[in-house]
Amino acid sequence: MRVLITGGAGFLGSHLCDHFLAEGHTVIAMDNLITGNTANIEHLARHPKFLFIKHDVTNYIYIGGKLDAVLHFASPASPIDYLELPIQTLKVGALGTHKALGLAKAKSAKLLLASTSEVYGDPLVHPQTEEYWGNVNPIGPRGVYDEAKRFAEAITMAYHRYHGVDTRIVRIFNTFGERMRLNDGRVVPNFIAQALENKPLTVFGDGLQTRSFCYVSDLVEGIYRLLHSDETDPVNIGNPKEMTILQFAHKIIELTDSSSEITFVQPKDQRIKDDPKQRQPDIGKAKRILDWEPQVDINDGLAKAIAYFRNKLAHQ
Numbered sequence: 537m538r539v540l541i542t543g544g545a546g547f548l549g550s551h552l553c554d555h556f557l558a559e560g561h562t563v564i565a566m567d568n569l570i571t572g573n574t575a576n577i578e579h580l581a582r583h584p585k586f587l588f589i590k591h592d593v594t595n596y597i598y599i600g601g602k603l604d605a606v607l608h609f610a611s612p613a614s615p616i617d618y619l620e621l622p623i624q625t626l627k628v629g630a631l632g633t634h635k636a637l638g639l640a641k642a643k644s645a646k647l648l649l650a651s652t653s654e655v656y657g658d659p660l661v662h663p664q665t666e667e668y669w670g671n672v673n674p675i676g677p678r679g680v681y682d683e684a685k686r687f688a689e690a691i692t693m694a695y696h697r698y699h700g701v702d703t704r705i706v707r708i709f710n711t712f713g714e715r716m717r718l719n720d721g722r723v724v725p726n727f728i729a730q731a732l733e734n735k736p737l738t739v740f741g742d743g744l745q746t747r748s749f750c751y752v753s754d755l756v757e758g759i760y761r762l763l764h765s766d767e768t769d770p771v772n773i774g775n776p777k778e779m780t781i782l783q784f785a786h787k788i789i790e791l792t793d794s795s796s797e798i799t800f801v802q803p804k805d806q807r808i809k810d811d812p813k814q815r816q817p818d819i820g821k822a823k824r825i826l827d828w829e830p831q832v833d834i835n836d837g838l839a840k841a842i843a844y845f846r847n848k849l850a851h852q
């Protein structure tokens with residue numbers, strides 16, 4: 537296959553580039569580098585089947601030659617990024633998805649959309665199944681991401697139904713691993729960096745909100761299987777092992793052998809507003825149709841992420 541990966545210099549995008557190249561495919565990575573970084577794909581620079589194009593996918597996308605699949609992963613993806621880049625977040629989810637779909641249609645390529653557990657908002661159904669329609673505040677700080685991704689799902693289904701584009705939608709739950717940005721504000725890099733520097737871990741609110749964390753290699757495998765399946769409705773991919781953020785903070789302190797304490801903070805900005813209280817993917821559908829479930833134990837995944845961040849901190 538010859539595939540285009542938008543957001544290819546980002547955290548997930550760069551891991552997808554690695555995976556598709558390892559499977560023998562040709563990869564074109566596209567990124568405007570506002571949250572992505574070429575350091576994530578530096579090791580691929582001389583790979584004969586890899587090409588990087590710096591481009592903002594909210595504008596017309598030109599790719600010469602055949603294309604078998606477009607994986608649309610370009611987007612700011614952390615609550616801090618949405619606060620700092622609200623318009624870009626809306627534009628890449630809406631206009632960027634439109635351009636990616638137009639390209640897929642023109643090339644008769646498959647289109648796989650990176651959607652998100654955020655389409656469920658602060659969920660009233662637990663665990664979240666694909667049938668749940670969500671509980672989203674359109675005008676809150678997360679609205680720019682949540683609604684852009686909801687629009688992205690809608691336009692993807694419209695191109696599928698009206699134009700016959702062969703589409704896939706993956707709803708990605710919290711994922712972690714190497715190449716997350718140290719300063720992206722998400723809980724995994726924040727806690728690991730704080731623990732490694734023996735600074736207090738900043739637990740937002742009471743820390744009783746829950747998440748479940750999937751190691752990146754598991755996520756990539758799930759996405760690869762979804763692309764090769766026939767499923768055109770959304771599929772949740774994530775790890776169902778749920779824990780509170782407070783439990784997660786203790787885990788990070790233990791795994792880093794840190795002397796950090798825990799501090800409960802109410803960020804002055806809007807980071808905590810509309811923070812989903814409970815999140816866990818129901819992965820029954822992925823198990824059934826993709827024969828997929830996470831394989832990596834969270835402690836093993838975290839050990840790799842900790843080693844990565846330790847090295848980053850030493851070199852910054």
Ligand code: UDP
Nearest residue numbers: 615721722723724726738739740745781811
């Ligand atoms: N969080 C926290 N301390 C931090 C960063 C995040 O307690 O320094 C909490 C945040 O309020 C949320 C959870 O950790 O409940 C996960 O946040 P993240 O930004 O990683 O992603 P989200 O799942 O909210 O999109």
